[in-house]
Amino acid sequence: MTDPLLHPGWPARLTSGPVELHPLRRRDAAEWSRLRVANESWLSPWEPTAPVPWVPRHAPAAYRAMRRTVARRARLGTSLPFAVRVDGRLAGQVTVDNIVRGALRTGYLGYWIDRSVAGRGIASLAVALVCDHAFGPVGLHRLQADIRPENLPSQRLVERLGFQREGLLRRYLDIDGDWRDHLAYALLAEDLPRGVLTRWREMSPGRPGG
DSSP states (O other): OOOTTTSTTOSOOEEETTEEEEEOOGGGHHHHHHHHHHTHHHHGGGSBOOSSOHHHHTSHHHHHHHHHHHHHHHHHTSOEEEEEEETTEEEEEEEEEEEEOTTTOEEEEEEEEOGGGTTTTHHHHHHHHHHHHHHTTTOOSEEEEEEOTTOHHHHHHHHHTTOEEEEEEEEEEEETTEEEEEEEEEEETTTOTTOHHHHHHHHSTTSTTO
């Protein structure tokens, strides 16, 4: 069990319309593996450089090892690792990682989504749910999202949710075989007093969950 004193607001299940977020589960290894392998060309340009090829890196055994690592970080209060489901089917992940408490109370946002559901507002809805949870029960004050300048869809996603661009991080992360510049975006708890999900609904009329 996660210690609520270390990690308030965890574990959690978040839902809106057809979208459900929950902690990563042991039984999802095969489904996760199939999804990641099928999305190699869609996801690999934005993934950290690794010495192991994509397919073995996303085998069920790799999922189980990854899940053990993130579950341990969640127990320590440094991560919020959510699986994203759409109509019951695994469709991605949203994670708030490297959480720091004390006077800073911040975390770093990361996400990926299945290409087959992209463009439907699913990723932005999932991120909005996690942001509200992080600012609410989890008690964070700041969320940062670092995005490559080439990743225009991801920039549009966070901007629509109220994140503000704060600067350029030069050769910041080793991504897809080289050190890549990233744009630093951030959202503060007080930036959207009515919540991120409310902003998403106002910006996404007619979307599932709106």
